[in-house]
Amino acid sequence: MSVEQRYQPHDECPLFSESLEAHIVAVTRGTAPNHGTFCGNCYTPLARDSERCPHCGETTATRAPVDEIPAEVIEMLRQQRKTESSIVNSFAYAGFIIAIIGGLAIVLGIPYLRAHLLPATIVYTLILLIGGRTLAGVLGGYYGDHIAFDRARTRLRAQWAEWVREP
Numbered sequence: 001m002s003v004e005q006r007y008q009p010h011d012e013c014p015l016f017s018e019s020l021e022a023h024i025v026a027v028t029r030g031t032a033p034n035h036g037t038f039c040g041n042c043y044t045p046l047a048r049d050s051e052r053c054p055h056c057g058e059t060t061a062t063r064a065p066v067d068e069i070p071a072e073v074i075e076m077l078r079q080q081r082k083t084e085s086s087i088v089n090s091f092a093y094a095g096f097i098i099a100i101i102g103g104l105a106i107v108l109g110i111p112y113l114r115a116h117l118l119p120a121t122i123v124y125t126l127i128l129l130i131g132g133r134t135l136a137g138v139l140g141g142y143y144g145d146h147i148a149f150d151r152a153r154t155r156l157r158a159q160w161a162e163w164v165r166e167p
């Protein structure tokens, strides 16, 4: 099994096809057995009688399908998802911190609020509830998600490249 023949992920063609990712998630949750027919190249689940992988195009004649996903590949996906979620979470957390500090600055910056505790508390609470959620959503959901995807992918590509080099 030479390195050049192995599936090399690039941006147009993710290493984990949606069906492989869904299958691995089911396996790790215990709702599906790690057994079936998988592409011998990219491990996408195949129909029993299919002759060509729908994801990478490898034919079963060139590379025989395997009947389980290697533990290393499952671990790679687990780590990819972990990297993604921890980056998204830290961006969301940063959004809340900005709302906490920014809200305090707004309340303290308005003389009327500085002198009246009850309205100040209400305004601050609203800033935290609305601003915090919005910022967390925007930072975590948009920026965090984009950065997380790139980061996790870069890492995944390195892991995959290292793994296919092993005999």
Ligand SMILES: [Zn+2]
Pocket: 039, 040, 041, 042, 043, 044, 053, 054, 055, 056, 057, 058
């Ligand atoms: Zn394939």
